[in-house]
Amino acid sequence: MNASHPRRRSVLLAAAAAPAAAAVPAAAAGPPHRPRGPLVIGHRGAAGWRPEHTAAAYTYGVQTGADWIEPDLVATRDHVLVVRHENEISQTTDVASHPEFAARRTTKTVDGRAVSGWFTEDFTLAELKTLRAVERLPLVRNRNTVLDGRYEVLTFQEVVDLARALSKRYGRTIAVFPETKHPTYFRSLGLELEPKLAALVRRNRLGPRECVVQSFEPTSLKRVADQRLGVPLWQALGTTGGPYDLVSAGDPTTYRDMMTPAGLARIAEYADWIGPDKTSLVPVGPDGRLGTPTSLVADAHAAGLRIGPYTYRAENQFLPADFRRGTGANDFGDAFAEYALYYGLGVDAVVTDFPDLAVIARRGS
Numbered sequence: 001m002n003a004s005h006p007r008r009r010s011v012l013l014a015a016a017a018a019p020a021a022a023a024v025p026a027a028a029a030g031p032p033h034r035p036r037g038p039l040v041i042g043h044r045g046a047a048g049w050r051p052e053h054t055a056a057a058y059t060y061g062v063q064t065g066a067d068w069i070e071p072d073l074v075a076t077r078d079h080v081l082v083v084r085h086e087n088e089i090s091q092t093t094d095v096a097s098h099p100e101f102a103a104r105r106t107t108k109t110v111d112g113r114a115v116s117g118w119f120t121e122d123f124t125l126a127e128l129k130t131l132r133a134v135e136r137l138p139l140v141r142n143r144n145t146v147l148d149g150r151y152e153v154l155t156f157q158e159v160v161d162l163a164r165a166l167s168k169r170y171g172r173t174i175a176v177f178p179e180t181k182h183p184t185y186f187r188s189l190g191l192e193l194e195p196k197l198a199a200l201v202r203r204n205r206l207g208p209r210e211c212v213v214q215s216f217e218p219t220s221l222k223r224v225a226d227q228r229l230g231v232p233l234w235q236a237l238g239t240t241g242g243p244y245d246l247v248s249a250g251d252p253t254t255y256r257d258m259m260t261p262a263g264l265a266r267i268a269e270y271a272d273w274i275g276p277d278k279t280s281l282v283p284v285g286p287d288g289r290l291g292t293p294t295s296l297v298a299d300a301h302a303a304g305l306r307i308g309p310y311t312y313r314a315e316n317q318f319l320p321a322d323f324r325r326g327t328g329a330n331d332f333g334d335a336f337a338e339y340a341l342y343y344g345l346g347v348d349a350v351v352t353d354f355p356d357l358a359v360i361a362r363r364g365s
Helices: 006-017 055-063 099-104 142-147 156-170 183-188 194-203 218-226 244-248 261-267 296-302 335-345 355-364
Strands: 039-042 072-075 081-083 106-110 113-117 213-215 233-237 273-276 349-352
Touching: 039 055, 039 355, 055 156, 081 156, 081 194, 156 194, 183 218, 183 244, 194 218, 213 218, 218 233, 218 244, 261 296, 335 349, 335 355, 349 355
Parallel strands: 039 349, 213 233, 233 273
Antiparallel strands: 072 081, 106 113
């Protein structure tokens, strides 16, 4: 770890000022709430129980014990940061039912892939506020569709405000965990995400206990680091290929390369965390069953990095065959066994659609 970097020095000093807690990064925990065990991060709120990225999802996640809540950040035409899983919004809003926006349906190339639908960058914030959120996986989580049409698209500022209100209500610090989505793409449109994010962090005086910034693109994280915000940075890692910013620049570095000891040492020069897919810690074979755990947890810790794998879900189709129960793909399997496995490997956090289950598992681990 390069502690001489100004941003990293401020994060490390903030962490050193807090009392130690077993397996909990001091930079993210704050009194009076002291979770014992890995941090529980509500993926898009509590996406297993409520339509994702809604006030209901974030609130339910915190009510049931999430330590952090995760908003994905994309930009509007008037350059406001809003929270959606993708900039294409036909799967997460009712935009298709709005005849006034029918002509805006189009096909774009996003990160080298053709995508058809409606895109946040073609709407002003005022226009997006006329839409309502819907369940992204209606065939998987049909119960959530009862809430379709009830919630607005939120700005990042509104998520920050909600996190602070929930922190006050529940007497513990709830951190926001924003991800810059498709930052190279948005930069090409003149809608850079990082300066807007940095301005919001400064305006709200978000410290290292209240905000951790993540991205799959190292360039985006380094741009945030250059802002010297004093908040931890999280390098997200995919399973195939490499980060789009590197791909588009002709850099052959893959996610697999980034997870080697040498790659982790390079990440530690600008980031504090890595967030790999959970199968990078425990591979799943062609038969769907668990293989032998890798050394990634130990390697990350040896590099001075915390590690928080993603994404934990309760439905059979998202679980290894070892933990499935019954025959229905959308039936719940033994999610607690999966949490126990990864908690036992020494992870520092889990990113989950079901924060309540992760918290229950943490109490019993």
